[in-house]
Amino acid sequence: MEVLIMSRPVAYNINHKPLEKDISMVDMPDGYKGEGFFATSLDKVVGLARKNSIWPLPFATSCCGIEFMATMASHYDLARFGSERVGFSPRQCDLLMVMGTIAKKMGPVVKQVYLQMAEPRWVIAVGACASSGGIFDTYSVLQGIDQVVPVDVYVPGCPPRPEAILDGFIRIQDLVGKEGIRRRNGNRYKELLESYGIQ
Ligand code: SF4
Numbered sequence: 001m002e003v004l005i006m007s008r009p010v011a012y013n014i015n016h017k018p019l020e021k022d023i024s025m026v027d028m029p030d031g032y033k034g035e036g037f038f039a040t041s042l043d044k045v046v047g048l049a050r051k052n053s054i055w056p057l058p059f060a061t062s063c064c065g066i067e068f069m070a071t072m073a074s075h076y077d078l079a080r081f082g083s084e085r086v087g088f089s090p091r092q093c094d095l096l097m098v099m100g101t102i103a104k105k106m107g108p109v110v111k112q113v114y115l116q117m118a119e120p121r122w123v124i125a126v127g128a129c130a131s132s133g134g135i136f137d138t139y140s141v142l143q144g145i146d147q148v149v150p151v152d153v154y155v156p157g158c159p160p161r162p163e164a165i166l167d168g169f170i171r172i173q174d175l176v177g178k179e180g181i182r183r184r185n186g187n188r189y190k191e192l193l194e195s196y197g198i199q
Helices: 042-051 064-072 104-116 127-132 162-178 187-195
Strands: 032-034 037-039 056-060 095-099 122-126 153-155
Touching: 042 162, 056 064, 056 104, 064 095, 064 122, 064 127, 064 162, 095 104, 095 127, 122 127, 122 162, 127 153, 153 162
Parallel strands: 056 095, 095 122, 122 153
Antiparallel strands: 032 037
16 A cells, blocks of 8 residues: 655745855955065054954843843844853953943942953943933933943943944944054043043
8 A cells, every 4th residue: 555645845044045145254454465465554453353352241230231132142143243252250351331220329330340341441331321311310320321431332222222232333343443552552541541530
């Protein structure tokens, strides 16, 4: 007796695209190239390495932190930018991401975390609360973390969508990639830190 087995066809990658079109390469810095050599400046090489290996420290106190969780998850995937290594030890991180309402009594804690990070370090204020106090114009809420630490990029929104957080992150990458390696030794940077009471 003949047994007819009906099986449903299973298809994977039905919208498959050629792999090479899915891969975007890191931009090559400006320089000179010839047969077997490429020459550029040290600043550009250091900037290229730094901007594609940023280690964030998420300082999340409220709802904006949830958006950051979505930003880290598979759909938005911050790892695509070389930043999958999120750390909670300030000494091993170079990007402080403050997300959420910061009460005034929390201000010194944000500053302490910032001080424990090694140079070079950068800061993003994610969302209206971290940027300006947001809707909490009250006696107890810090009206922006730039009252206690210098901020490099502000991400607007209440809360900002993960796309906005990614956009802010890309702005940070631009800053990091273009920063000269001597900027942190310059007088302007020292004056900036001194304005925050940081030696
Ligand atoms: S900005 Fe809005 S979403 Fe973000 S922490 Fe403040 S209240 Fe929450």
